[in-house]
Amino acid sequence: MSAIRRRAFASAMHCLTAISIASAFPAAAAGPDDRMPIVLDASERDVMLAGMRTYLESVQGIVAALAENHPDQVAGIAAKSGAKLLQSVSPVTAAKLPLAFTSMSFDTHDKFDKLAAKAAKTASRSDVLGDLRDILGNCTSCHMSFRAVPAK
Ligand code: HEC
Numbered sequence: 001m002s003a004i005r006r007r008a009f010a011s012a013m014h015c016l017t018a019i020s021i022a023s024a025f026p027a028a029a030a031g032p033d034d035r036m037p038i039v040l041d042a043s044e045r046d047v048m049l050a051g052m053r054t055y056l057e058s059v060q061g062i063v064a065a066l067a068e069n070h071p072d073q074v075a076g077i078a079a080k081s082g083a084k085l086l087q088s089v090s091p092v093t094a095a096k097l098p099l100a101f102t103s104m105s106f107d108t109h110d111k112f113d114k115l116a117a118k119a120a121k122t123a124s125r126s127d128v129l130g131d132l133r134d135i136l137g138n139c140t141s142c143h144m145s146f147r148a149v150p151a152k
Contacts, residue, residue, distance in 0.1 A: 033147060035144065035145055035146050035147040036098065036145060036146050036147070037146075037147055037148075037149040038096075038097065038098070038101060038146050038147065038148050038149065039096065039149050039150075039151050040093065040096060040148060040149075040150070040151060041150075041151050042150060042151075044090070044092075044093045044096075045148055045150065047088050047089060047090075047093070048089075048093075048148065049148070050088070051085050051088065051089075054080060054081055054085060055081050055108070055139065057080070058077050058078060058080050058081040058112065059132065059135070059136065059139075061073070061077035061080075062074055062077050062078060062115075062128065062132055063132070065077060066125055066128060066129070071119065071123065071125065071128065074115070074116075074119035074123065074128055075115075075116045075117075075119040075120040076116075078112045078113075078115040078116040078119060079112070079113065079116040080112075081108075081109065081112040082109055082110075082112045082113035082116060083106075083109040083110065083113055085109060086105075086106075086109060098146075100145070101142070101146055104138055104141070104142045105142075107138060108135060108138045108139070108142075111131065111134060111135045111138065112135065114131070115128065115131040115132070115135070118131070
């Protein structure tokens with residue numbers, strides 16, 4: 001095999017390994033970035049990352065509401081990251097996303113909506129924290145499996 005073909009083969013194998021590792025095991029925190037790439041145009045990526053910042057704001061807001069003893073604020077803050085946030089995602093973008101990514105995304109929005117509904121009635125501090133733990137579980141597993149890369 002020529003050096004070039006060998007390199008191409010190695011890179012194809014690396015790609016396949018990355019895909020199977022990303023779906024089977026989350027990548028380690030340090031070391032080579034083997035996470036599966038999500039390839040989006042700059043504007044699509046901006047929308048996705050803006051949604052991520054909304055997620056983080058909700059998490060911060062919910063923790064602040066609990067710390068400051070304002071459980072009544074939790075529902076409104078959680079609802080900001082619910083399924084309504086998906087309205088900003090175009091069907092063209094959605095079609096580019098792997099199924100595992102989309103389903104984790106739907107599940108995360110749904111968890112925020114469920115927390116909002118629960119907190120709007122009565123939710124104890126430990127109920128809210130338990131839901132937040134599950135939400136953060138989704139954040140970390142998706143971040144360990146996928147990364148965003150610009151389209152060439
Ligand atoms: C379905 C997958 C997925 C889920 C679920 C997810 N993220 Fe992300 N997030 C990503 C990807 C992919 C990136 C880009 C990371 C990269 O390229 O290194 C990202 C980036 C981010 C960023 C950086 C935003 C920026 O402006 O650069 C923040 C903050 C973030 N996520 C917060 C969260 C929080 C908080 C949650 C949970 C409430 C969450 N994400 C859930 C996939 C996800």
